[in-house]
Amino acid sequence: MSNDEILRSNRHRKSGGGQPPKPKKKRKLTRKRVLWTLFFTMALAIFCALGGYLFITINGEKLLTENEGKLTVNPTTKIYDRNANQIAELALEKSDPVESDKIPQIIKDAFVATEDKRFYEHQGVDLWSIGRAAVKDVIARSMVEGGSTITQQLAKNIFLTRDKTFFRKATEMSIAMALERHKSKDEIITLYLNRINFGGTVYGIKAASEHYFGVSNLNELKLWQIATLAAMPKGPSRYNPLRNPELSKERRGVVLQLMNEQGYITQEEMNQAKVINYNYKPPATKQKYQAFIDYVIDEAENKYGLTEDDLNIGGYKIYTTMDKDAQTTVENAFADADNFEKSVDDEPVQGSMVIINQETGGIVALMGGRNYEKKGFSRVNDSRRSPGSSIKPIVSYAPAIESGKFSMDSQISNAKQCFGDYCPTNLHGYSNTISMSEALTKSENIPAVWLLSQIGVGTGYDFAKKLGIGVGDNDRNLSLALGGMEKGTNTLEMAQAYTAFATGGEERQAYAIKSIADSTGETAYKANTTAERVMKESTAYQMTEMMQEVVQSGTGKKAKIDRPVAGKTGTTQSGYSGVSSNRDVWFVGYTPELTAAVWMGYDNPDRKHLLKNSSPLAAAFWGKVMGEVVKNYPEKSFPKPDNLDIPKPSEQVTEQVQAVTGLTAAYESSTGTVNLAWNPVTGEGKEYRVYRKETSEADFTQLVSTLSPNAADIGAMAGLTYEYYVTVYDPATGTESDPSNTATILIEGAEPSPSPSPSPSVEPSPSPDQGARGGPEQTVPGGDNGGGTDNGNGNGGGNVDGNGNGNGNGNGNGNGNGNGNGNGNGNQGGGELPVTTTPSPSPAASPADGAAAGGAAVPETDTQNVTGGADAGVVTQ
Known part of the structure; x- marks a missing residue:
């Protein structure tokens, strides 16, 4: 006996018992026992399956009978502002049902080709499509393809609930099979087209045709329009042609491709219908708060997974963050054309605005x-x-x-x-x-x-x-x-x-939605x-x-x-x-x-x-x-931290690179080159950048980079005048110095052609309403001894006109100082003018620039070209 058995025996004797109990014998697992177990398990499973199938079938027949003629079973969804005042109700837009013979066959074909190409072969549930979708979902590790047939989609509309459960899916299948038992395929596709959602609150093919194209007679729809509508069931909001014309066109192309592959249209018909752009504008309707309401519907769809169809028939109550007075103020401002720049044609200047309560995020x-x-x-x-x-x-x-x-x-x-x-x-x-x-x-x-x-x-x-x-x-x-x-x-x-x-x-x-209550009044969703x-x-x-x-x-x-x-x-x-x-x-x-x-x-x-x-x-x-x-809103103050301690910066500005001095230019006729020389700067690794401008050109451009304090211009042409300056670039800091002095040289040879006179970059006088508005300060050169007048009270030793001619005191609106001899400073201010201001890489400017600076004002603007990124040269400050 083992030690454990001896101990048990001793305890049994001490307690006054007789012989110790014998250990239980284990029952052997025989083949007969395994077979009987499998038999009863299978029988139970078959019984449950038959019972479930019978229940689903009977339930499907019952639901079909009860709901076939209904479009909704819940009250309409209502939307409320931040104070729980109702601002909208999602009333369904639908037309009278269209008889089958009034729906062109090409419309039916388009939806079959797109939504259920085996529609005429299955009996309501397409096991092949379900299996294919399941395999794709497993491979992608996400829901990438649905397996619902047109009949199941119709069943979903008939069942009229949107709970995301297995029971609901099973019920859809049961209704779909009931539909197939009681309806012909043509009756099913007709019923489907009359009930399906086409974005927003639009239901039915005729209502959609009227809403998106203004066409009441379905026989008048063109192929591209039919394909546009057939593209929508996959995503009524995403492929809405009014809201997302480009995405709608892209999806339309997929529909046309499917129709062509399945033999419904020719290649030529497909190609013609693919390229047409959607440009229909529905009749204007006045609905207060429409932009905000649409945003709320989008947020419910994108954040909480509710489709537009769910919202339309779900009987929800949506509580939002909208301030009615603020929304009305914004809408009125957008309706006032005086708040926008006047367009050059029928395409209006557009805009957008968002106001957020920073304390809540609403x-x-x-x-x-x-x-x-x-x-x-x-x-x-x-x-x-x-x-x-x-x-x-x-x-x-x-x-x-x-x-x-x-x-x-x-x-x-x-x-x-x-x-x-x-x-x-x-x-x-x-x-x-x-x-x-x-x-x-x-x-x-x-x-x-x-x-x-x-x-x-x-x-x-x-x-x-x-x-x-x-x-x-x-x-x-x-x-x-x-x-x-x-x-x-x-x-x-x-x-x-x-x-x-x-x-x-x-x-x-x-966020725009504070909370959503379902048809029972329970809070289904709440903002974070x-x-x-x-x-x-x-x-x-x-x-x-x-x-x-x-x-x-x-x-x-x-x-x-x-x-x-x-x-x-x-x-x-x-x-x-x-x-x-x-x-x-x-x-x-x-x-x-x-x-x-x-x-x-x-x-x-x-x-x-x-x-x-x-x-x-x-x-x-x-x-x-x-x-x-x-x-x-009650007036507040900006928050200020307690014990605010602004640290002194530990990093200083990079020292400015030393500028070049002593630039000279000389023309060598024997070689046809302009030889440039300048004083070298101290420091290792510095790069010299030479810039050139022919006097008829607007700006300097970089000519050459060199490590030596000299360079040659071999591209100068006889008879023309050139200006040059040099900067120093430090690769270690990425910093470029101020320009050197400017060297000007006339290339001897042919008779020089006259250079056009530079025109002022600023219009000479502002309009009456512009003089009162301020502009940014800018240091600009003055002009030679000259005179000119403008409105205001600027002054200086020889304010000049656009040509730098004359003599006298200039009067310019905006405190302009022009010191004759071309070295004055004009502190610009005053009004905003529609001008072209082109920053020059050189501190020097023409007398005309100085004259303009002393007189009229420059616009208050912060525009500036930049490079880099995808929109290089387009995106600016």
Whole structure:
């Protein structure tokens, strides 16, 4: 016996028992026992399957009988504003059912080819399609293909519930099989076409034809229109031709391809129908709050997985963040044509605006365009454009302060320089250093790019991404500092990003839906309002301090209202050589209560469709709207951190590169070259860059780079006059010096052709309403002894006219000083004029430039060409 058995025996004797119990014998697993077990298991499974099938079949027959004639079983879905006031009801748009003989066969063929090519072969459930879809889903590890037949889709409409359960799917199958037992294939496809959702609240093929094409008689639909409608069941919102014409056209091409492959249309018919562009505009309908309502429906679909069909028939109650007064103010502003630049033709200047309550993240109001139509194209999130200088606080200034190496009091580089091959320029001139606050206020370009180069492009890129800006992989370059982005951004992203400055460094995901209650009144979905800290309090505080100055005395002055305002302008230039107009204008700003972003521009900018105005246009619109909206909000102050300690910057500005002196030029007739020489500078590894301009040319261009203090121009032509200057480039710091003195030489030989007289870059007199508006300061050269008059009270020793002729005191609106002999300084101010301002790489300028500077004023703008990114040369500050 084992030790355990002996112990048990002893315990048994001590307790007075008799013999210890014998251990139980294990029952052997025989073949007969296994077979009987399998038999009963299979019998039970078959019984359950038969019972389940019988129940589903009977239930399918019952549901089909009860619901076949109904379109909805719940009350309509209702939408409420932030105070629980009803603002909308999703009433279904449907027409009377169309008889089968009134539906052309090509329409039926298009839907069969697209949705269920084995429609005429299966009995309601296509096991082959289900299996194929399952295999693809397994391979892709996600739901990439559905297995529902047209009959099942019809069954889903008949069952009228949207719970995502196995029972619902099984019920769909049971109704589908019941349909196949009671209806012919033609009856099924006809019923399907009369009930299916075509986006929004539109149901049925005839209602869709009328809504999207204005066609009541289905026989009048063209092939491309039929294919457009057949493309919609896969994604009624995504492939809505009114809202997403390009995606709709792309999906239409897939439908036509399927129809061709299955023999319904020819190759020629397919090709013709593929290329037609959708341009139908439905009759204008006036529905208050329509843009916001459409955004709410999109958010319910994208964030909570509810389809438009679910919402239409689900009997939901949707509680939103909309402020009715604010939304009405925005809609009225967009309806007023005086708030927008007048278009050159029938294509209007467009715009978008988003207002967010930064304390909650709730969207207070929005508008996606002028004359917005239900389910129309929304520029709030469907369009992406270059943000220009409005991105500077996000990618350059804030991350630089966040690094601890800089503060708003830092002196940063403002010297003319290149960063490798990237050479941005300033609109308002250059200096060795500039304070960070002044650089942002004046919207200078060099400091923003220099800061990004100092902290690293990756740091600025990651900071922008953390704030919700949709930067792409190709945006990782220094042009990002000036808005150089491959795809751009939108007003929703920009407004959300700026909320972090307004709240002291915390950001909440912007949302429009607070909660959704189902038909029983239970809360089915609720917004997440958790805040994330994205920057230090001290960083947000310093950014707010600097951006308040932008509004008080910088490029954003027209956004002033009765509340404290901080913000930043942005402008994108045309991208066309010699064209000074703009593609995009922005203003993004915030009060202590609300944050808002405004964009204006043409949807399809080209040489003809460009803005003559710059960012003050958007700033003025922002101020007009927000001045009214904030009246309904208790006045607050911007947050200020306790025990604020702004650290002294530990990193100093890179020392300016020494400029070249003593440049001389001499023409050697025997070799036909211009020999240039200059005094060498100290230091190792310096590179000399030689620039040349023929006097009839507008700008200098780089001629050659050399490591020696001399160079030769072998391309100079006889009879012409050339100007040269030299700079020093330091590869170690990526910094370029100021230009040297200019050397001018006339190439001897043939009779020189006269050079055209340079024309003023500024119109000589402003319109009456322009003189009162301020412009940025800019140092410009004066002219030779001359005289000229303009309106205002500028003065100087010899203000000149456009030709630099005459003698006397000039009077210019905007405090212009012109010191004769061509060395004067004109401190420009006054009004905004539609002018072309082209920064020159040389500090020298023509007398005409000086004359213009002393008289009329330059526009208050922050435009500046940049290179880099996908839109090199188009995207600007």
